Amino acid sequence: MKYRKMGSLGWNVSALGFGCMRLPSRRLNRLRAHVDASIRLIRYGIDQGINYIDTAYLYHLGDSEKILGQALQDGYRERVRLATKLPMFLTRKTEDFDRYLHKQLKRLQTDHIDIYLFHNLNNGQFEKVKQLRLMEKMKEAKEKGLINHIGFSFHDTFPTLKNIIDFDDWDMVQIQYNYMDIGIQATTEGLTYAHSKGIAVVIMEPLKGGKLANPPSEALDLMKSAKPDRSPVDWALQFLWNRPEVSVVLSGMGSKKMIDENCASADRSGIHSLSKEDENTLVQIADIYRRKILVPCTTCEYCMPCPEGVNIPQNFAIVNNIALDRSLFQRWQMKKAYKKLSGSKDKRDKNNPNGNASACIQCGVCLEKCPQNINIPEELKKVNAIMGKGRKISEYYP
Numbered sequence: 001m002k003y004r005k006m007g008s009l010g011w012n013v014s015a016l017g018f019g020c021m022r023l024p025s026r027r028l029n030r031l032r033a034h035v036d037a038s039i040r041l042i043r044y045g046i047d048q049g050i051n052y053i054d055t056a057y058l059y060h061l062g063d064s065e066k067i068l069g070q071a072l073q074d075g076y077r078e079r080v081r082l083a084t085k086l087p088m089f090l091t092r093k094t095e096d097f098d099r100y101l102h103k104q105l106k107r108l109q110t111d112h113i114d115i116y117l118f119h120n121l122n123n124g125q126f127e128k129v130k131q132l133r134l135m136e137k138m139k140e141a142k143e144k145g146l147i148n149h150i151g152f153s154f155h156d157t158f159p160t161l162k163n164i165i166d167f168d169d170w171d172m173v174q175i176q177y178n179y180m181d182i183g184i185q186a187t188t189e190g191l192t193y194a195h196s197k198g199i200a201v202v203i204m205e206p207l208k209g210g211k212l213a214n215p216p217s218e219a220l221d222l223m224k225s226a227k228p229d230r231s232p233v234d235w236a237l238q239f240l241w242n243r244p245e246v247s248v249v250l251s252g253m254g255s256k257k258m259i260d261e262n263c264a265s266a267d268r269s270g271i272h273s274l275s276k277e278d279e280n281t282l283v284q285i286a287d288i289y290r291r292k293i294l295v296p297c298t299t300c301e302y303c304m305p306c307p308e309g310v311n312i313p314q315n316f317a318i319v320n321n322i323a324l325d326r327s328l329f330q331r332w333q334m335k336k337a338y339k340k341l342s343g344s345k346d347k348r349d350k351n352n353p354n355g356n357a358s359a360c361i362q363c364g365v366c367l368e369k370c371p372q373n374i375n376i377p378e379e380l381k382k383v384n385a386i387m388g389k390g391r392k393i394s395e396y397y398p
């Protein structure tokens, strides 16, 4: 494992961090995490040298923190820096801060959190931080030794990021960044701005919700023709570790194989290790993706559960997969996948969401939750037209 600087914190932090939002799921309820398999996996990651673990109140409907608390027993807690997040979406009054923090400490079975983040700050949630004086609460918790450092995870545009950074002294920021997102969300400008202020930058969505692991054939050909031969995931990770501003790249790893592959990538990583040729290849690959992806869903599942049982990310993945690979085989497979989802109310299972786009009643409950600002009900209408009614993609995505 390679270790890197963590902003101004003086830590040696593993280049690869363990993101606990995509733990192995339970067989009968895929929104929940499987306890034993997840504990084994987290400990395996730590044994491979990972020393930065990220979770949040909301991940896996609360299972993630509880399981992590168990995984970090038997001496594992002392081996890692632990980050978790205040659920901004559920925080309605100032007193909620203490309530959630204490609940999280209990779930995590620890007396302190190394970095406590405001979860998913955007312009609206930042206003809430100011109105409810939540930064004061953060500092109070720090004085009491309940948290060591203060940060925020971010989903909005660069001007908002700059406003937040300039608002107070932050220790870290977690941003969405990958070779396709250099100009959206925080952008490269945001990455360099945070770094210039001495703030540690942790990267989430390095694979854009897994899309960069499965490139369209044109992009794959380009990768294969480049030297050295790298897997699509390795390309995406090396792009990030190449940058001096990046401290940790988080990966939600659901198997030992993924951990092994990502650790091997981290071993090969280094600042400024990519050649100009490599960088040009990545620009071309990103262009291919941009021309193809229809809905910028990262499958984060923040919009879930939908009260009608619609599996929102799965519906978007289906149209995106067709757009990325228009072969007959892919269309057939995606049709099959869409048929497996259900439109009928009595067949829908809210614990194991299986509703297709036609089940969306346009209630808008999910809208506020999407960090990518996707107009979910509108996009689902299009998915229903394409997948359910056989309309052409070009009618809806010219």
Ligand code: SF4
Pocket (backbone or CB within 6 Å): 306, 307, 308, 309, 310, 312, 359, 360, 361, 362, 363, 364, 365, 366, 367, 376, 377, 380
């Ligand atoms: S708008 Fe549709 S997808 Fe969103 S919560 Fe309502 S029913 Fe579910």
Ligand code: SF4
Pocket (backbone or CB within 6 Å): 296, 297, 298, 299, 300, 301, 302, 303, 304, 312, 313, 316, 369, 370, 371, 372, 373, 374, 376
């Ligand atoms: S629609 Fe938005 S919130 Fe839902 S999974 Fe996709 S990116 Fe996440």
